[in-house]
Amino acid sequence: xxxxxxxxxxxxxxxxxxxxxxxxxxxxxxxxxxxxxxxxxxxxxxxxxxxxxxxxxxxxxxxxxxxxxxxxxxxxxxxxxxxxxxxxxxxxxxxxxxxxxxxxxxxxxxxxxxxxxxxxxxxxxxxxxxxxxxxxxxxxxxxxxxxxxxxxxxxxxxxxxxxxxxxxxxxxxxxxxxxxxxxxxxxxxxxxxxxxxxxxxxxxxxxxxxxxxxxxxxxxxxxxxxxxxxxxxxxxxxxxxxxxxxxxxxxxxxxxxxxxxxxxxxxxxxxxxxxxxxxxxxxxxxxxxxxxxxxxxxxxxxxxxxxxxxxxxxxxxxxxxxxxxxxxxxxxxxxxxxxxxxxxxxx
Amino acid sequence: xxxxxxxxxxxxxxxxxxxxxxxxxxxxxxxxxxxxxxxxxxxxxxxxxxxxxxxxxxxxxxxxxxxxxxxxxxxxxxxxxxxxxxxxxxxxxxxxxxxxxxxxxxxxxxxxxxxxxxxxxxxxxxxxxxxxxxxxxxxxxxxxxxxxxxxxxxxxxxxxxxxxxxxxxxxxxxxxxxxxxxxxxxxxxxxxxxxxxxxxxxxxxxxxxxxxxxxxxxxxxxxxxxxxxxxxxxxxxxxxxxxxxxxxxxxxxxxxxxxxxxxxxxxxxxxxxxxxxxxxxxxxxxxxxxxxxxxxxxxxxxxxxxxxxxxxxxxxxxxxxxxxxxxxxxxxxxxxxxxxxxxxxxx
DNA sequence: TTGAAAGCGCTAACAG
DNA sequence: CTGTTAGCGCTTTCAA
Numbered sequence: 001x002x003x004x005x006x007x008x009x010x011x012x013x014x015x016x017x018x019x020x021x022x023x024x025x026x027x028x029x030x031x032x033x034x035x036x037x038x039x040x041x042x043x044x045x046x047x048x049x050x051x052x053x054x055x056x057x058x059x060x061x062x063x064x065x066x067x068x069x070x071x072x073x074x075x076x077x078x079x080x081x082x083x084x085x086x087x088x089x090x091x092x093x094x095x096x097x098x099x100x101x102x103x104x105x106x107x108x109x110x111x112x113x114x115x116x117x118x119x120x121x122x123x124x125x126x127x128x129x130x131x132x133x134x135x136x137x138x139x140x141x142x143x144x145x146x147x148x149x150x151x152x153x154x155x156x157x158x159x160x161x162x163x164x165x166x167x168x169x170x171x172x173x174x175x176x177x178x179x180x181x182x183x184x185x186x187x188x189x190x191x192x193x194x195x196x197x198x199x200x201x202x203x204x205x206x207x208x209x210x211x212x213x214x215x216x217x218x219x220x221x222x223x224x225x226x227x228x229x230x231x232x233x234x235x236x237x238x239x240x241x242x243x244x245x246x247x248x249x250x251x252x253x254x255x256x257x258x259x260x261x262x263x264x265x266x267x268x269x270x271x272x273x274x275x276x277x278x279x280x281x282x283x284x285x286x287x288x289x290x291x292x293x294x295x296x297x298x299x300x301x302x303x304x305x306x307x308x309x310x311x312x313x314x315x316x317x318x319x320x321x322x323x324x325x326x327x328x329x330x331x332x333x334x335x336x337x338x339x340x341x342x343x344x345x346x347x
Numbered sequence: 348x349x350x351x352x353x354x355x356x357x358x359x360x361x362x363x364x365x366x367x368x369x370x371x372x373x374x375x376x377x378x379x380x381x382x383x384x385x386x387x388x389x390x391x392x393x394x395x396x397x398x399x400x401x402x403x404x405x406x407x408x409x410x411x412x413x414x415x416x417x418x419x420x421x422x423x424x425x426x427x428x429x430x431x432x433x434x435x436x437x438x439x440x441x442x443x444x445x446x447x448x449x450x451x452x453x454x455x456x457x458x459x460x461x462x463x464x465x466x467x468x469x470x471x472x473x474x475x476x477x478x479x480x481x482x483x484x485x486x487x488x489x490x491x492x493x494x495x496x497x498x499x500x501x502x503x504x505x506x507x508x509x510x511x512x513x514x515x516x517x518x519x520x521x522x523x524x525x526x527x528x529x530x531x532x533x534x535x536x537x538x539x540x541x542x543x544x545x546x547x548x549x550x551x552x553x554x555x556x557x558x559x560x561x562x563x564x565x566x567x568x569x570x571x572x573x574x575x576x577x578x579x580x581x582x583x584x585x586x587x588x589x590x591x592x593x594x595x596x597x598x599x600x601x602x603x604x605x606x607x608x609x610x611x612x613x614x615x616x617x618x619x620x621x622x623x624x625x626x627x628x629x630x631x632x633x634x635x636x637x638x639x640x641x642x643x644x645x646x647x648x649x650x651x652x653x654x655x656x657x658x659x660x661x662x663x664x665x666x667x668x669x670x671x672x673x674x675x676x677x678x679x680x681x682x683x684x685x686x687x688x689x690x691x692x693x694x
Numbered sequence: 695t696t697g698a699a700a701g702c703g704c705t706a707a708c709a710g
Numbered sequence: 711c712t713g714t715t716a717g718c719g720c721t722t723t724c725a726a
Binding site: 054098102103113119263267287 | 400403404407408412414422423425431432435445446447448449466467468578607610614634640
């Protein structure tokens with residue numbers, strides 16, 4: 001049985017061991033200016049020998065904590081895992097450690113979580129699809145470097161990385177029209193707040209859907225079920241759409257989980273996919289790619305979004321005065337087996 | 348445009364505003380003994396008026412950070428989301444904040460992440476299905492209160508919450524035997540390390556499978572494909588099993604993702620599920636419940652596991668001398684549409 | 695280039 | 711019950 005280490009190694013231990021000042025050790029730790037190569041080597045040697053690791057809590061009191069906080073609204077949405085991979089990849093070589101704040105549904109929980117991250121002196125924040133009021137986001141960003149992912153802007157205080165959701169919606173509608181569909185319906189996440197209506201991805205997708213339909217001269221075919229971005233929302237939305245007198249031949253769901261619900265509702269209604277009805281999703285999550293489901297979906301390249309977010313965040317931590325950037329990524333369409341042309345009886 | 352707050356409110360500001368000492372404020376903050384009701388009220392009032400929030404970094408230097416770190420190996424495994432829900436639920440009323448350390452595959456990444464959490468002075472750690480050497484886990488637990496979830500023990504330094512994987516395997520085998528199956532195969536996650544062979548859930552499930560088969564007098568039917576707990580592992584494992592001369596009529600996959608791979612392989616082989624072959628998984632993840640898949644699976648009640656882990660952790664933070672506990676939860680079987688009796692041609 | 699010394703915001707002894 | 715004081719481990723002036 002090993003003896004429990006009675007006390008952690010501190011910078012003082014290292015300084016004594018290397019026979020230098022704690023200042024010197026601190027400089028080496030931060031790769032700061034003002035330490036000779038010889039001293040650097042000595043200090044590094046001692047650090048390795050003693051197995052010293054700096055205390056982030058103590059560092060945070062004066063300088064940085066080398067911690068990046070990521071808030072994500074829903075652990076069950078696999079798309080967010082891609083974003084996270086992008087972030088951790090990008091931060092791989094650096095001293096930054098990523099910590100996640102889990103499951104914050106609603107503005108209140110979101111605020112609590114953001115505060116918790118600020119209280120823990122995190123050096124920077126990545127907020128994924130936040131729902132908070134814009135003024136709130138701005139005041140957060142004024143306090144700590146922040147990048148917002150998946151919510152459109154612009155903002156003068158935080159950087160933004162988002163998918164071009166309007167373009168994504170066009171991809172789907174174009175694809176379906178190309179297959180001969182005209183009665184193309186959409187399931188959206190219900191939204192009333194005017195700012196969110198402009199900034200949230202779900203609203204942009206719905207707008208893109210409307211614009212795309214209009215661009216094809218199909219404004220009279222526009223048909224929207226307004227529910228939520230959940231599997232149940234998709235189920236209920238599709239049920240509603242399928243019950244209408246002029247039943248759609250294709251459904252564009254605003255998210256993959258929504259599409260799954262729509263698939264369930266279709267099966268329940270005795271409709272075969274894609275023979276009787278085509279279904280497309282958004283996010284190209286692992287679920288969409290899964291063989292037996294094989295859902296046509298819009299790919300957002302979450303990895304790339306995450307990598308961009310991390311890059312921007314580190315830049316802003318380095319230079320808080322830099323002007324904010326808005327990165328908009330182009331989505332692509334991944335056609336799989338849930339969309340096809342109309343069977344003759346439907347035409 | 349609001350003015351950016353030039354400096355954060357500190358305990359000193361609160362003390363001055365309430366006309367008391369910082370000690371008093373600190374006591375109120377921690378609900379510590381030695382403050383009159385009148386003083387408590389005054390301080391609370393000032394805290395609210397000034398919008399004061401304590402700095403976790405500073406607190407950590409002397410006392411607690413009120414932060415619980417959760418390490419989970421794979422964000423894409425939805426079962427872990429349930430565990431997390433259980434943890435956050437249990438910690439809901441307390442001052443503790445949960446932070447996650449993401450995606451650590453392999454012993455090295457795991458060590459790095461654990462160190463990062465310790466360096467950030469977290470008050471306690473929940474390690475979910477860690478793969479590190481036992482000595483490593485013990486030395487971590489000696490440094491900071493730790494609960495290990497999903498890996499069997501026992502240990503004298505950390506608490507354990509685990510599912511009774513042997514019982515779970517029995518549930519599956521009993522169910523399949525009850526349906527008339529005899530040639531029941533298993534897909535396991537390959538494991539060689541002797542300690543892990545005893546402690547990891549995957550190994551326990553494989554052992555449970557063997558024991559259950561023997562209990563039914565079917566030891567000569569034992570048939571195991573040794574791959575990994577991934578969808579691809581399931582696909583390859585099932586392919587291997589289905590290619591054998593004496594093809595199984597049922598496959599017990601060690602995890603839901605593995606079962607999905609097995610479903611793909613079965614479809615590819617032209618076998619209908621459950622007509623030609625039954626498939627059962629483990630974890631009862633959201634995927635299993637999803638209508639079109641509807642996988643028979645063992646339910647571990649991740650929420651309950653998480654809640655137990657959080658409870659034990661807080662207990663241990665409060666009393667580090669308490670003897671360690673091992674909580675073993677009984678799984679249940681959720682029968683869905685991927686398992687059924689043999690068709691007459693197979694009997 | 696180097697190091698002494700003064701905090702960062704909080705908690706915990708200890709005195710009153 | 712209340713306040714004074716000495717740090718926690720690190721960074722950062724500022725002199726040498």
